[in-house]
Amino acid sequence: MGKFEIEVAVCSFLVIIIVLCIRLIFALPSLKHHQIKTSPLKSIEDKNVMVLLGSGGHTGEMIRILSGSNTIPKVHNLHFITSSGDSTSLIHLKKFINETNIETKTESLELPRARKVGEGFVSSIISTVKSILFTFIQFSKLKIKPDVLIVNGPGTSVPICYYFFLLKFLGIGKTKIIYIESLARVNDLSLSGKLCYLISDRFIVQWNKLQKRYPNSECYGIMV
Template sequence: MSLLDEFHIFSQIFCLSLVIFMVVRVIYLLYKIFTSQCGLSSTKPLRTIICIGSGGHTTEMLRLVKSMNMTKYNPRMYVLADNDESSEVKIHEAEKDHINYRLSRIPRSRNVQQPYLSSIWSTLYAIGHAIPILLIYRPNVIFCNGPGTCIPICLVAFFMRCAFLMDCRIVFIESICRVRSLSLTGRILEFFADLIIVQWPELRDACYRAKYFGRLT
């Protein structure tokens, strides 16, 4: 057997081992997520990403931000769609008494009434923009309430956690307008978000992992 053949065999074994390791790692993390608490009890400040949707989603999320412990969730980065100008104004207004925050923008993964099939490509495009943001900022926790702007951020964060590139928790708060069924974003994130919070008791039947603490916004 030539040296080249041995190298090819070694490469195949290495790649197969890497794939098996990553599959096991994903299964292990999903097991922890589905059976454990969120793990945000740290007394140290947590580098925080707050995913901003638009319109009513922005208003709901910023109401939650105002009730946060700004010392614990510090510094803060707001991630919003690149064509969302109105939310930027609201963010600066909500943070007018604080200085330790910043904004980042990514392409919108799905626009209103955009066909779901074409949103696959726009989501992949948004994921490409989300990767450097997370690699540089390295958050400890991500808060989101939809819509789809948060999906690229959360997907990248989860797979970076699988690859030991960061240790980040994902908290999804379902919108107050969802009473009996989860939104599309909620149905996606219920598979890998660390904590799912709903604001109506009826929604606990729609997602057995959901936590109900009453109305938050």
């Protein structure tokens, strides 16, 4: 390869990087500081809303949050996602559905966790990438593109949030992510929270001092 070809290769590579960066800036919700608040075109009732139920404590908190909502029962297209084998979440969900008398669909998917407890930094990056790919396959089979995704921080949130962010980055998705950090996180975000902080459209924490550490987050006190 001659000098000219190398220069062309380097230049095109740089152009691609710059284009990707610009696209990223436009896609990242956390960088939209001067967003004009207008009411959305489609009301929430007509939107496709997806809720992820994680393990034990996370499911408990999510059900508490949703059971107080007046809007959730009015949503026509409400989907719950649970990890296959998580029977406790299904019991909680069944109870919630019976009590609120809502119409909803539930999908049990085999969802990989982004990381194992106690895993090192590098290997946790590798397993995160793996789990994103796996989730990608699972969700492309599911063929649901939610307008709104609500998660509250189980390990399974991370690949799912990145999957829908990736679709947005590629211009083929428009899922808005609402991330609600667990009440148990008082002084710092969970690893899931840190990883989803920049790609979430609304990032809610439940303690004021945590909000002060993360300026893009919002705090309205205890929500559960």
